[in-house]
Amino acid sequence: MNPTYTNKEMMALAAGRLVGDGDILFAGTGLSMLAATVAKRIHAPEAVVFFETGGIDPALDELPLAVADPRVMSGTSLNSGLIEAFAILAHRRLRTISFLGAAQIDAFGNINSTCLGDYQRPKVRFPGSGGACDAMSLAHAVILFMQHERKRFVEKLDYQTSPGWLTGGNARQEAGFQRGGPMAVVTNLGVLRFDEQTKRMYLDECFPGVTPQEVADNTSFALDISRAGQSAPPSQAELTALREQVDPQRLILGPLPA
Amino acid sequence: MSQRNSKSKLMSAPEAVSRFVKDGDLVALGGFTVSRNPMTLAREIIRQGKKDLHLAVHSQGQAMDLLVGAGCVRRLEIAYGGTGRFAPTCIRFRQAVQKGLIEIEDYSNFQMSLRFLAGSLNLPFIPCRSGVGSDILEKWGFSQELRAGQDKLPLHKALVSPNPFSPQQEPVVFLPALSPDLALVHVQQASADGIARIKGLKFLDQEQVRAASRVIVSCEEVVPAEFLRQDPDQNAFPPFLVDAVVHAPLGAHPTACHLFYDYDPRHLNMYRQQAGADESFQQYLKDWVHDVPDQETYLGQVGAVDLTRIRANTQLGYAPGLDRR
Numbered sequence: 001m002n003p004t005y006t007n008k009e010m011m012a013l014a015a016g017r018l019v020g021d022g023d024i025l026f027a028g029t030g031l032s033m034l035a036a037t038v039a040k041r042i043h044a045p046e047a048v049v050f051f052e053t054g055g056i057d058p059a060l061d062e063l064p065l066a067v068a069d070p071r072v073m074s075g076t077s078l079n080s081g082l083i084e085a086f087a088i089l090a091h092r093r094l095r096t097i098s099f100l101g102a103a104q105i106d107a108f109g110n111i112n113s114t115c116l117g118d119y120q121r122p123k124v125r126f127p128g129s130g131g132a133c134d135a136m137s138l139a140h141a142v143i144l145f146m147q148h149e150r151k152r153f154v155e156k157l158d159y160q161t162s163p164g165w166l167t168g169g170n171a172r173q174e175a176g177f178q179r180g181g182p183m184a185v186v187t188n189l190g191v192l193r194f195d196e197q198t199k200r201m202y203l204d205e206c207f208p209g210v211t212p213q214e215v216a217d218n219t220s221f222a223l224d225i226s227r228a229g230q231s232a233p234p235s236q237a238e239l240t241a242l243r244e245q246v247d248p249q250r251l252i253l254g255p256l257p258a
Numbered sequence: 259m260s261q262r263n264s265k266s267k268l269m270s271a272p273e274a275v276s277r278f279v280k281d282g283d284l285v286a287l288g289g290f291t292v293s294r295n296p297m298t299l300a301r302e303i304i305r306q307g308k309k310d311l312h313l314a315v316h317s318q319g320q321a322m323d324l325l326v327g328a329g330c331v332r333r334l335e336i337a338y339g340g341t342g343r344f345a346p347t348c349i350r351f352r353q354a355v356q357k358g359l360i361e362i363e364d365y366s367n368f369q370m371s372l373r374f375l376a377g378s379l380n381l382p383f384i385p386c387r388s389g390v391g392s393d394i395l396e397k398w399g400f401s402q403e404l405r406a407g408q409d410k411l412p413l414h415k416a417l418v419s420p421n422p423f424s425p426q427q428e429p430v431v432f433l434p435a436l437s438p439d440l441a442l443v444h445v446q447q448a449s450a451d452g453i454a455r456i457k458g459l460k461f462l463d464q465e466q467v468r469a470a471s472r473v474i475v476s477c478e479e480v481v482p483a484e485f486l487r488q489d490p491d492q493n494a495f496p497p498f499l500v501d502a503v504v505h506a507p508l509g510a511h512p513t514a515c516h517l518f519y520d521y522d523p524r525h526l527n528m529y530r531q532q533a534g535a536d537e538s539f540q541q542y543l544k545d546w547v548h549d550v551p552d553q554e555t556y557l558g559q560v561g562a563v564d565l566t567r568i569r570a571n572t573q574l575g576y577a578p579g580l581d582r583r
Contacts, residue, residue: 066342
């Protein structure tokens with residue numbers, strides 16, 4: 001059967017399904033914007049989106065293309081600044097969920113968004129942490145977006161921008177973090193989670209049409225695929241909300257499926 | 259009504275830059291990625307050939323990239339260099355780092371925010387819980403030797419130390435305060451004596467201004483001080499922190515200025531094209547900086563059609579339906 005949805009649509013919806021009603025969502029741009037917004041439209045109307053720039057709960061009638069886009073300042077409950085936004089991210093009572101992407105990830109969900117190669121003279125330079133290191137340090141939980149490729153799912157990061165489960169087990173707690181850590185990694189192949197005890201990544205769900213072996217083959221480190229189930233394909237309601245309400249211009253979704 | 263010191267600090271961009279920007283200055287840039295970058299001031303700094311600047315920014319886009327690309331910057335402390343979808347990593351910034359043309363030090367956004375906050379309060383350092391176990395703390399861009407010989411650099415990038423107030427003694431990050439020589443910010447409204455009003459998100463502009471020794475404010479509108487004093491809850495910082503006020507309509511273009519104009523997708527896409535190679539970037543600098551003596555000429559070159567296209571809806575604050583591809 002021909003696919004009737006794209007990878008990006010599946011990723012946005014899979015991540016959106018992880019959002020709880022009432023969660024406080026620390027959103028970046030790109031897929032995280034779509035995931036947060038579609039979740040609000042479908043099953044989590046009480047979820048609140050905010051941005052590290054200080055825009056709290058904007059109307060989002062149009063999709064922002066950056067966290068400083070004037071579209072994050074419109075119809076908000078509060079326009080503030082970075083200090084105020086990080087106070088919400090770190091707030092002890094709130095279930096703040098952050099969405100992040102990265103260039104590289106390791107088996108314990110530590111991520112690199114800074115550079116490839118040597119830090120002083122990198123082969124490729126990326127934008128840097130922005131608020132990623134802070135979200136991974138302070139949020140209640142983090143959902144990561146990745147393209148699933150061997151060069152991105154690596155044994156050792158070129159640069160550890162943001163702390164995930166560090167070396168696994170209790171390492172995160174011992175490093176002084178009071179909560180948080182990555183809860184899931186959503187890729188173009190499926191959804192991965194972290195073992196309760198070891199904090200090592202395992203495959204939780206394959207997207208329709210993807211085999212667990214395919215996921216393992218695209219991962220440089222050893223990956224537990226024994227627990228893998230199947231993700232439900234997008235429902236018509238999910239696709240309609242995503243396409244007609246969230247990103248009608250397809251600024252982030254890109255071309256429709258062929 | 260009481261007597262007020264209402265000395266005018268209004269001056270042209272060339273005068274403000276020549277009087278208050280010095281080679282080697284540690285400079286904070288206001289705004290954030292695609293919003294309220296102090297572009298008129300950045301272009302004037304390039305025209306005047308200022309050099310060896312040490313930029314300190316949280317998340318910066320166009321102003322940082324232009325200054326780096328034009329060779330004005332020797333040293334950069336930064337959390338993020340990008341303009342969203344237009345350049346996920348700022349292009350000249352990326353090239354400068356990859357070629358080793360600038361000295362760079364990475365922090366996170368919260369860390370940079372706290373460093374400016376500490377600077378603004380004249381605190382020596384400030385603790386946080388962000389970044390333990392990360393290479394942001396492990397890998398230093400500025401070496402210990404460089405730091406030892408530089409009064410503008412703290413001796414350490416950061417330190418991790420047990421929380422002295424907690425029985426658990428858990429690790430805590432200590433960050434050095436940041437007190438720039440100069441802050442450049444672009445705001446919606448200012449009075450001639452320097453009261454400033456920022457609409458929409460304030461980002462880190464207030465902390466940056468309060469931490470800096472000198473401040474240049476460019477603004478969309480110069481309005482009477484009496485008007486700003488009628489609703490002071492709306493004002494961002496008091497006039498006595500400000501050294502120069504520059505009237506610069508569309509002074510953040512091609513980045514956005516809430517309630518006045520959106521970012522300019524056509525210009526940002528053109529910039530991305532031209533910034534990719536050295537030769538075409540030099541042509542961009544010639545066409546859009548060196549051959550453009552002032553803001554009016556610049557706006558004439560952008561053209562009425564594009565400026566109208568990005569004009570903000572006064573209720574929404576941005577340009578609804580703008581083609582942003």
